[in-house]
Amino acid sequence: MDNAQVNLEDRLRKLDEVENKVMLIMQHAGHALEELSKDKPIAKQADAHIHNFRNVVREVESELNSHLNYLSRISAGLPFEGNVYRETVELTLSAERLKIVQRILMDIL
Structure with missing residues (x-):
């Protein structure tokens, strides 16, 4: 395979990973809300879920920014x-x- 094909496959694989991380974000948010909706929520568990939620959101944001920057670079100058x-x-x-x-x-x- 040529380098462009490998690069494309790598980018598609990373986008699949981003999709999986978005599902993970939803799970962390759900767990945090579930913990907070309890009569006696445990603050440490809620904080852990919120911390995980924020970390995965940052990862997704970083990866999507990387893809957007790449698309901006390759499309610059194209009519x-x-x-x-x-x-x-x-x-x-x-x-x-x-x-x-x-x-x-x-x-x-």
């Missing part, structure tokens, strides 16, 4: 489709005009 639409239409029309000129020249010759 947006809205910006190239006019050029695409002009190219198509020019190709049609060229075909017409070719037909006229073929008829003359």
Whole structure:
């Protein structure tokens, strides 16, 4: 496999890990809320769940920022489709005009 394919697979694997961490965030939040909703919540357990929640949120935020920075880097300088639409239409029309000129020249010759 080439380097680009390996890089893509690595990025997709990391996004899968982020998805799993988001589910873990939900679990930590649920456990913290469950502990806090008890008649006599144990502060240490609630704090532990909240601490785990915050840590995983930071990890997810860091990884997503990394992906966004990567996407910003690779897309810098690339034209947006809205910006190239006019050029695409002009190219198509020019190709049609060229075909017409070719037909006229073929008829003359």
